[in-house]
Amino acid sequence: MSSIKIEEVRPHAERFAAHSHIRGLGIRNGKVEFSADGFVGQTEAREAAYIVVKMIKEGKFAGKGVLIVGPPGTGKTALALGIARELGPETPFVALSGGEIYSLEVKKSEFLMRALRRAIGIKIREWRRVYEGEVRSVEFRYGRHPYNPYLQRVLGATIKLRTKDDEKTLRVPAEIAQQLIELGVEEGDVIMIDEETGTVSVAGRGEGGEQYDVPARRRVEIPKGPVYKEKEVVRFFTLHEVDMSLARQRGLISAMIFGFAEETKEIPDEVRRQADEIVKKTVEEGKAELVPGVLFIDDAHLLDIETFAFLTRAMETEFAPIIIMATNRGFAKVRGTDIEAPHGIPQDVLDRLVIIKTRPYTAEEIREIVSIKAREQNIALGEDALKLLTSIGVEHSLRYALQLLVPAYIIAKERGRSSVAAEDVEYVRGHFISTKESVEYVKSLEGKFLR
Structure with missing residues (x-):
């Protein structure tokens, strides 16, 4: 039974998301443009980030990480997101603050391990029921936030899709509308919506859509046939989702044998090893493809000495995403010690990081x-x-x-x-x-x- 409700509408605003305007690093023919892909200025930092992207694509960045340093409000988060966008539209991007690791519910190592594995994707090919076509119009519905009366949240959207042979107007729920906002979907884009999961993917710009300054939107043909169809698609999972699926299966077995299900606050190592074996086998059989992503940790000076040791080891593991950290601190004490270090980061960790600086804007x-x-x-x-x-x-x-x-x-x-x-x-x-x-x-x- 489908968990996502999409209604076809018979014939009868504003969009805001943090850093949704970032499409890449603003590189054209190997040169940094002053204003492109949502960036303005910071040309030296963006050029350095582009060099990092090339190293990653050539497979020569193993065992390393990136540190972005600069004053507040100089685009450090945007730069990290730009790196992910340059690596490809399907590259997972997981962002967190250094202060988030201190939780009474989950151990620091477990929290970080989940974040690392959410930043690694797996693409699997299969047949799905989908809505596919060129966007003719999209209108978002907003309402009051349930917890903050001063904020608005997206409640849903009405989107009109067309192919060369068909046209439908759909009313989609908030989960899909939020994806449309985050992906920057506009009139003229060719998109696909999975009926069961509600996952939205952007194929590119249709033949009649205006080509703005968006290199990530390549030109594609408008699909043929009906808007609603069965199609072979690539499903995307993260390693963490595989871990959770196996952990839930383990919980169901406990419930059947002992009459209760244990609460999964921490995923056992054997479950993760089993997930790794399944993924490796699927990849070796040619049924799936591994997609390493980006784990971005803002306010890295809030991490403690134990966390830095964990991340250093994580950089060298087989399944490791690109770790990017950012901080606006100068000299500060390494949390958990009396040692003062640049940016509050231990020297041995700094030696493993490629450091990019941002500067105040003109x-x-x-x-x-x-x-x-x-x-x-x-x-x-x-x-x-x-x-x-x-x-x-x-x-x-x-x-x-x-x-x-x-x-x-x-x-x-x-x-x-x-x-x-x-x-x-x-x-x-x-x-x-x-x-x-x-x-x-x-x-x-x-x-x-x-x-």
Whole structure:
């Protein structure tokens, strides 16, 4: 029985996702473009990342990792995602913060092992019932977030697909709509939706779709035949999903024998060894293909000495993803020790990492980024507002300038304007202060704050 409900609609906005605009590293004919693939500036860092991509593709990056260092808001996460995008559209990308490993539910080693195995994919070919065609239109439905009244979440979408011989309009649930957003699906893209799992895949740009600055969208023919069909497709799993499947089978056996199922808080080593053997056999028989992905660990300075030892060993294992870490710290103590080291990372670990640096953005880059973010959110910016936001980004921070965009847009709408003016930015700037201004405020009233 299908667990994903897709309804065909008989004939009768806005999209936001973190870093969904990143399509690659912005490389054209081996050269870094100033603005491409969602990136602006950081040309040296992107060129270094592209060299790393080439080393990985040539199979000469075993036993190594990547460390991205730079001030806050300089695109470290985007750079890691760009590396994954350059490795291929199917490359798994798992992101976590260094502070996430400290859990009362799961041991650190178990948490990291699950993350590592989620970053390794397996492609298996089989016949599936799918919806396939060129996107003629897509509309998203949004509603209030159940836990945060100030946020919105996607509730679903209505998407029209066509082939050379057929056309259907589908109403899809939130799980599929979220994938459409994350994949950046637009009118003119050729996509496929698995009816049972709800997995969305993008084949490329249709013959009639405009070719924007998106090299990952190759030109493809519009499919023939019906939109809804049976087709041989490639199913994608991760090693962690295989582990969990085997662990659940083990739990069912316990339930049948002893009358209860043990709770799987930690996957036993023998289950993972069994999963590895199954995967190896399937790959050797030519029925599957292994796809190493990227494990990105932000705030790497929050990791402790035991975690660094675990990751060092993990880099040398047979089934290992590309490990990319990022930090905005200078010299800091290695957590769990009294040793002070660059970026809070032990020297022996640093020796195994290829280090890429990012730098603060220039005024020109800040202006371009603010313009791109405004376009993404359908916010019309007046020239005076763009100039003011650029100067705020230079004086304070890029993040602060971007945080003022939506509040200024709301004020502009309330004042009956269709575009944001400088006075709208000044108004919200008086209500929301920057980190720099917050520090100055605390210093001015130091005697009145509690210690």
